[in-house]
Amino acid sequence: MDLRLVPILLTLWISAVYSGSHSLRYYYTAVSDRAFGLPEFSTVGYVDDTQIERYSSDTGRDEPATQWMKQKEGPEYWERETQKSKGIEATFKHNVKVAMDRFNQSTGTHMVQYMYGCELGDDGSIRGYEQHVYDGREFFALDTEEWVYVPSVREAQLTTQKWNSPEVNAPERHKNYLQNICIEWLKKYLSYGQAELERRVHPHVRISDHQSDDATELRCQAYGFYPREIDVKWVKNGGDEVHSEAAKEILPNPDGSYQLRVTAEITPNEGDSYACHVEHSSLKEKLIVVWPGPNKDGQNMGIIIAIAVVAVLLIVAAVAGFAIYKKRAGKPVAGYTAAANRDSPPSSIVSA
Helix, strand or coil: CCHHHHHHHHCCCCCCCCCCCEEEEEEEEEECCCCCCCCCEEEEEEECCEEEEEEECCCCEEEECCHHHHHHCCHHHHHHHHHHHHHHHHHHHHHHHHHHHHCCCCCCCCEEEEEEEEEECCCCCEEEEEEEEECCEEEEEEECCCCEEEECCHHHHHHHHHHHCCCCCHHHHHHHHHHHHHHHHHHHHHHHCHHHHCCCECCEEEEEEEECCCCEEEEEEEEEEECCCCEEEEEECCCEECCCCCCCCCEECCCCCEEEEEEEEECCCCCCCEEEEEECCCCCCCEEEECCCCCCCCCCCCEEEECCCCHHHCCCCCCCCCCCCCCECCCCHHHCCCCCCCCCCCCCCCCC
16 A cells, blocks of 8 residues: 555544554555556555554555564465455445545546554553545544444435344454454454564654744654654643644654654743643653744754653643544455454445
8 A cells, every 4th residue: 555545544543552552454455546656455454653554556466574574474465465455455446436426526546545453551451443534535434432433424325224124234254353353363464563662762852943024933853753642742831732723634654653743833021931742651751841032044943852751740741642544345245254354344435
């Protein structure tokens, strides 16, 4: 799967994954044509923030994305995954055409996406999710509290009505996968890549400012950290969080680490102090970087100060939210069978 698609999926479904929890997620994508240079069909699997496997209609093979997956699973595993992906590829190509018919579209570039996965909390709690998307908008999703498919648009009603019917009972079948099979595979993959998945790399922090006639923009950049979850914010006078208009988008680095820049616009007053506060699971204490004050050059480098937060300000440990990825359609429910390995829920976004 082309990684350019992942941000699309991440914005569609917001999920909280906390420090100490782990997740297994799969993303499927099919496009109506090659206008954007994307493969007609692609899949990608993730454990936490690490891509573990991928399939593309361009290569026609399911391949490991990490060294430890390549070492732990032999040729038989990858051949099974390849055959499964080829079968799903045929279904998805059909689904794109059917989805276009549902929306009365005969031309143009269109995309069907599907995400499913599970999370295992450090307290033993489990959670599953499944989402279907068409052209960047949610089509329908599985409500994992009521265990019923909920349409997000009128065009999805035909599918959800059939899947929720007693004859098909797709929610119950997928509930078994998400709460049992998915969790077992997550545990297995975690054992494969424990050294990499549980590593902790502390963030480097740099602050600067940009002066204008009537305001000052403070910039705090955290970079080189792993895992992805992090909390970065500007604080005024040691206690008041400064509102930031800019989206706090965590971006990947080529080496597998992450970066984040948080900005805040202020009007400095005499006696006010500002500092960037950073919390991450790799840090024993909160990292506080103090803004020294306006610099006529418009660029100020803050000195990084690791401060053990005093009694009153402590009590908050590294907990960080992150938007999660969700994806779309597999095999039709009518052909539901248990696979020999990964056992993805074989759902079809539009086959009703």
